[in-house]
Amino acid sequence: MIYQSLDEEFKSKIKKRQLKKIILKYKGHSHELFNQLELNDSIRYIYLSKDNNWGVAITIHKSTTKILGLLLLPLNKEQEQFFTDFNYFMPIDREWKVVWGGDTLITNYHSNIPAQKYAYDLLIEKENKTYLNDGTINEDYFAFEQTIVAPRSGVIVDVRNSVKDNQPGMMNENQVTGNYVIIRHGEQEYSLIAHFMHNSILVTPGQSVKSGDILGKCGNSGHSSEPHIHFQVMNTPLLSEDCLSKKIKFENLKDPIIGDVVPGQSEY
Structure with missing residues (x-):
């Protein structure tokens, strides 16, 4: 059956x-x-x-x-978790929804990849829809071109800004993160925000940022089938074999998971 x-x-x-x-x-x-x-x-x-x-x-x-x-x-929940040293906000300035997030594969498809284990995917929905019209162009999606901000104070260490946005429903398998920003927050603590809009990133390596500073706009670049952002904190500035994702301690949230609506920094 x-x-x-x-x-x-x-x-x-x-x-x-x-x-x-x-x-x-x-x-x-x-x-x-x-x-x-x-x-x-x-x-x-x-x-x-x-x-x-x-x-x-x-x-x-x-x-x-x-x-x-x-x-x-x-579920195979871990007894010990690898937490961040610092507290963070989500890298957004308004309400978004968690579409992948949590500690197990049942709520977060990243969880079986050590480098992305505690990552979040966020998008914007209205009345259970993520787009207007027929959703065939990025401009139909509520998340597209929305402002993305720094989740915590730090120094920009790496940026990619040149990857073209995908047509909705298609994915770029060769440049998985698409356009991204990596920020150093402390010893062995780096945040990664991925899938920015093509040529929308406003920061450059070496630049200092504060929590809430504008980084760029949400796009649909990389391994992304519709406009959204990927957010994680890790122990290295590279998604390499040595990279380990850290479970994020939030300034204003407690263990957000799939389906949760999370507030933007402008509300605090």
């Missing part, structure tokens, strides 16, 4: 016997709804087992009710 509920693209990528094996390996039973995220044509539901050890994420197309995505897994 579940297999027949998959949309055709999903069904073409997995055989029924493969799905059966995955479901039989899953040990969670009694579940409760933990969170949900409704955006554009889909709703993502996240369920956690009552013992909080297992989770299910299912994405459903609103009009067809077909399953677009399905994830079943143990």
